[in-house]
Amino acid sequence: xxxxxxxxxxxxxxxxxxxxxxxxxxxxxxxxxxxxxxxxxxxxxxxxxxxxxxxxxxxxxxxxxxxxxxxxxxxxxxxxxxxxxxxxxxxxxxxxxxxxxxxxxxxxxxxxxxxxxxxxxxxxxxxxxxxx
Numbered sequence: 001x002x003x004x005x006x007x008x009x010x011x012x013x014x015x016x017x018x019x020x021x022x023x024x025x026x027x028x029x030x031x032x033x034x035x036x037x038x039x040x041x042x043x044x045x046x047x048x049x050x051x052x053x054x055x056x057x058x059x060x061x062x063x064x065x066x067x068x069x070x071x072x073x074x075x076x077x078x079x080x081x082x083x084x085x086x087x088x089x090x091x092x093x094x095x096x097x098x099x100x101x102x103x104x105x106x107x108x109x110x111x112x113x114x115x116x117x118x119x120x121x122x123x124x125x126x127x128x129x130x131x132x
Contacts, residue, residue, distance in 0.1 A: 023061040029069030035087055042089055046096035060103035
């Protein structure tokens, strides 16, 4: 009975942590300490807050890889990585927000907004043109 209960609890814990971590992968270089639980909480919080701030019908869950022990702090758009020299919750949250915002505004919408911006520029006329 005890063995079955322990197995059930372990299974539930692994399933719940997997759910929270769906979009987040963590890798550590140079034996960096990985604050996985804190990173998962910040990831979910940043996604939810981004949805609330910028709108959307669902909280984004961008695929992001956190790499600790990198040579430089940076977010790499092409491979969706947040590289940190050492753990910094604020830099990590900034990276997640950037990728979450990108998920809220898909490529088609970004292109439509950009086209609208160019169209608006071409459709405006300076007031002093009417005085001549």
